[in-house]
Amino acid sequence: MIIAVPVEEKNLGSAICISFGRAPYYCLYDTETQQSRFIVNSAADSPGGAGIQAAQNLVDENISTLITFRLGENAAKVLDASEISMHKALNASIADNITALLEGKLNPLDAIHAGFHHGH
Amino acid sequence: MQASIMGTERTIAVLSGKGGTGKTLVSVNLASAASSAAYMDCDVEEPNGQLFFRPAVIDEKVIAVGRPAVDQKLCNGCHICSNACAFNALAVLKDQLLIFEELCHSCGLCIHLCPQRALTEVQKPLGVVRKGSSGTVSFFSAEMHIGESSGVPLIKALMKQKPAGLVVIDCPPGSGCMVTESIAKADFCLLVSEPTIFGAHNLAMVHELANLVGKPCGVLLNKTQEGSNPSEDYARTHNLPIIGSLPYDKDLARMTTEGLIASRESNCYRQVFADLLKEVMDASDPDSKR
Numbered sequence: 175m176i177i178a179v180p181v182e183e184k185n186l187g188s189a190i191c192i193s194f195g196r197a198p199y200y201c202l203y204d205t206e207t208q209q210s211r212f213i214v215n216s217a218a219d220s221p222g223g224a225g226i227q228a229a230q231n232l233v234d235e236n237i238s239t240l241i242t243f244r245l246g247e248n249a250a251k252v253l254d255a256s257e258i259s260m261h262k263a264l265n266a267s268i269a270d271n272i273t274a275l276l277e278g279k280l281n282p283l284d285a286i287h288a289g290f291h292h293g294h
Numbered sequence: 295m296q297a298s299i300m301g302t303e304r305t306i307a308v309l310s311g312k313g314g315t316g317k318t319l320v321s322v323n324l325a326s327a328a329s330s331a332a333y334m335d336c337d338v339e340e341p342n343g344q345l346f347f348r349p350a351v352i353d354e355k356v357i358a359v360g361r362p363a364v365d366q367k368l369c370n371g372c373h374i375c376s377n378a379c380a381f382n383a384l385a386v387l388k389d390q391l392l393i394f395e396e397l398c399h400s401c402g403l404c405i406h407l408c409p410q411r412a413l414t415e416v417q418k419p420l421g422v423v424r425k426g427s428s429g430t431v432s433f434f435s436a437e438m439h440i441g442e443s444s445g446v447p448l449i450k451a452l453m454k455q456k457p458a459g460l461v462v463i464d465c466p467p468g469s470g471c472m473v474t475e476s477i478a479k480a481d482f483c484l485l486v487s488e489p490t491i492f493g494a495h496n497l498a499m500v501h502e503l504a505n506l507v508g509k510p511c512g513v514l515l516n517k518t519q520e521g522s523n524p525s526e527d528y529a530r531t532h533n534l535p536i537i538g539s540l541p542y543d544k545d546l547a548r549m550t551t552e553g554l555i556a557s558r559e560s561n562c563y564r565q566v567f568a569d570l571l572k573e574v575m576d577a578s579d580p581d582s583k584r
């Protein structure tokens with residue numbers, strides 16, 4: 175399974191980005207190969223609907239789990255419809271978060287925030 | 295003075311940073327104080343102007359926009375539409391296409407591009423535009439259907455009907471995109487503010503918006519009383535012309551809660567609003583040196 179985490183920088187020691195849709199990168203960790211890689215979030219600068227586009231990109235990467243602090247409702251709709259499980263991030267490094275998830279220690283994401291509609 | 299404004303081409307937008315500051319009261323009375331004028335209610339979430347003008351006959355028209363609808367069976371998930379949409383309103387998932395209507399700008403591009411012809415245009419009603427008349431005032435308003443997230447397309451449709459002559463626009467509260475749309479055709483913005491610190495803060499918001507879109511503006515200090523007025527202080531320190539003030543008066547408040555138009559009910563208020571209108575006309579006269 176592939177786990178996605180919004181991150182500030184392209185290394186495993188980096189902090190998790192507090193924003194989902196506007197994070198500069200995502201860390202993708204594959205539990206089978208135990209490899210991680212980083213992808214640029216092409217939606218980060220979108221004037222509107224960044225969360226939707228970002229979620230779309232992650233769906234296209236075949237992720238099955240997301241670890242994040244926050245998530246907008248539109249992005250949540252996309253991920254939910256794709257049956258991606260969403261977990262609340264801990265205030266720790268990416269590596270620690272992934273370990274915690276695999277040990278079943280991360281709570282499901284409970285708060286979804288209503289998005290701003292930048293387009294209008 | 296009425297003669298002086300007859301035949302004048304002028305569009306005055308009345309704004310305030312939040313609801314309840316007397317924006318509708320001022321708009322309704324200004325329009326009624328003119329020998330002839332149009333009143334346009336752009337407060338599409340809560341159009342209250344009708345409660346005052348009570349036009350006998352109302353011509354109502356439903357306004358709709360085209361939105362894509364998908365036949366999931368025809369969609370093969372090629373991503374062409376979602377990549378093309380400039381507003382990120384589409385997401386292609388494993389077995390379905392999601393359409394975020396509140397982000398869709400009805401450009402039609404996705405429908406045009408879809409190679410599978412899985413997308414078709416459906417007309418989605420946004421709200422209604424109303425037209426009527428009340429004494430010397432021609433009345434226009436728009437009301438958004440509940441559940442729509444933006445009134446911008448509806449306000450656009452309403453403003454297409456803007457007649458010639460003197461027009462008073464009752465804007466939505468705040469300083470968002472709906473307000474920006476409402477003042478797009480205005481020659482002048484009249485900012486209505488309350489004499490409180492919060493009122494001054496709201497005044498600053500709409501003042502910034504008017505400056506941002508380059509509209510000349512002035513403030514009407516509403517509900518003034520003895521003592522300090524933070525909105526007045528704001529205006530003086532920010533080069534914002536003070537067009538007039540409307541002292542707090544419980545008779546005016548009473549008439550307003552009863553849905554009466556003060557400048558029609560009372561000679562005194564007729565004069566007050568006629569004078570105010572003259573001030574607004576002078577301040578918004580493009581030929582005058584300000």
Ligand code: SF4
Pocket residue numbers: 364368369370371372373374375376386391407408409410411412413
């Ligand atoms: S362009 Fe048409 S076929 Fe391709 S993903 Fe969009 S709706 Fe489906």
Ligand code: SF4
Pocket residue numbers: 361362378379380381382383384397398399400401402403404405
């Ligand atoms: S009509 Fe235009 S804005 Fe709406 S979903 Fe299609 S491409 Fe996007």
